[in-house]
Amino acid sequence: MIRFEHVTKRYPDGTTAVEDLSFEVAEGELVTLVGPSGCGKTTTMKMVNRLIDPTSGRILLNGEDIATTDPVRLRRRIGYVIQQVGLFPHKTVLENTATVPQLIGTPKAEARARAAELLELVGLDPAVYGGRYPEQLSGGQRQRVGVARALAADPPVLLMDEPFGAVDPVVRERLQNEFLTLQKTVRKTILLVTHDLEEAIRLGDRIAVYGSGTIEQFDRPAAVLAAPATPYVASFVGADRGLKRLAVTTVETADLAAAEGKAPQAAVELGATLREALAALLQEDSGRIGVTDPDSGALIGILTPEGVHRALRRAHLQEA
Numbered sequence: 320m321i322r323f324e325h326v327t328k329r330y331p332d333g334t335t336a337v338e339d340l341s342f343e344v345a346e347g348e349l350v351t352l353v354g355p356s357g358c359g360k361t362t363t364m365k366m367v368n369r370l371i372d373p374t375s376g377r378i379l380l381n382g383e384d385i386a387t388t389d390p391v392r393l394r395r396r397i398g399y400v401i402q403q404v405g406l407f408p409h410k411t412v413l414e415n416t417a418t419v420p421q422l423i424g425t426p427k428a429e430a431r432a433r434a435a436e437l438l439e440l441v442g443l444d445p446a447v448y449g450g451r452y453p454e455q456l457s458g459g460q461r462q463r464v465g466v467a468r469a470l471a472a473d474p475p476v477l478l479m480d481e482p483f484g485a486v487d488p489v490v491r492e493r494l495q496n497e498f499l500t501l502q503k504t505v506r507k508t509i510l511l512v513t514h515d516l517e518e519a520i521r522l523g524d525r526i527a528v529y530g531s532g533t534i535e536q537f538d539r540p541a542a543v544l545a546a547p548a549t550p551y552v553a554s555f556v557g558a559d560r561g562l563k564r565l566a567v568t569t570v571e572t573a574d575l576a577a578a579e580g581k582a583p584q585a586a587v588e589l590g591a592t593l594r595e596a597l598a599a600l601l602q603e604d605s606g607r608i609g610v611t612d613p614d615s616g617a618l619i620g621i622l623t624p625e626g627v628h629r630a631l632r633r634a635h636l637q638e639a
């Protein structure tokens with residue numbers, strides 16, 4: 320869906336923001352870009368909707384080189400959500416949400432009906448909030464309007480730059496949860512920038528860990544946590560609670576797939592920590608291990624990296 324091929328961006332003052340980036344985001348996938356300030360995340364994202372053009376390399380959207388696509392047409396297919404939200408202060412919540420459909424010629428009544436639907440979808444009752452102005456909303460509510468507005472034109476792709484950065488940690492976690500639920504329904508292809516590893520792990524189907532201008536590792540969250548590709552990633556990940564969570568989260572029945580076909584060689588007991596389970600998984604070329612009943616030793620189910628991912632998400636929700 321989105322493909323970066325050897326993309327480099329040098330700013331006129333000589334700063335190399337990103338160097339030789341190559342990666343791909345599949346349709347319906349949510350990829351988080353995570354790394355410290357100044358590592359090139361925002362530059363990466365802004366090249367997708369041509370707010371910034373690369374110095375060299377190509378970016379393809381659905382196989383089409385975006386350098387040859389008219390930026391205005393391109394941006395209609397790409398929703399953009401930024402930290403400061405950027406709502407129009409003199410427009411109501413409903414008008415803000417209906418902005419893009421109206422711009423592209425959707426009749427007003429239809430655009431407003433769609434906007435009301437989207438507000439509902441992000442958890443804001445249009446009858447209560449539709450007529451308010453942005454300053455009459457909390458930070459979290461504004462953020463949701465920003466998401467609703469980005470979805471209004473039903474773009475296949477969403478770019479989100481620190482979308483939950485401006486709200487306090489409690490609201491932030493709630494928004495993240497709502498957003499994951501929403502994504503299950505809308506299944507957009509999403510690039511989401513964050514400097515917060517927790518957020519990256521929690522939201523991403525895969526995460527791209529940035530060093531300085533390059534991606535050090537691009538993989539599923541559980542894989543990055545279990546096997547950091549470079550010392551830099553190890554220190555970035557290690558500085559976080561994520562790894563520690565592996566040691567305190569246990570494998571539960573809900574994390575398992577049905578035990579069909581040939582039983583895997585390696586197994587752990589139900590109730591083992593994720594760290595133990597990952598250690599076993601890494602020994603298994605098949606990428607699956609058995610989980611057994613601690614009393615009878617009977618095989619209960621199969622654990623895959625996706626199961627570990629689910630367990631991590633669950634652990635995070637329980638901590639919240």
Ligand SMILES: Nc1ncnc2c1ncn2[C@@H]1O[C@H](COP(=O)(O)OP(=O)(O)OP(=O)(O)O)[C@@H](O)[C@H]1O
Nearest residue numbers: 330332334336355356357358359360361362363514
């Ligand atoms: N217009 C510009 N001119 C020159 N250098 C720039 C410009 N915009 C960004 N940079 C530099 O490019 C590098 C990458 O910036 P970018 O904004 O992509 O980083 P980031 O990872 O998104 O950081 P943050 O998390 O702080 O937003 C930084 O060193 C930054 O100073």
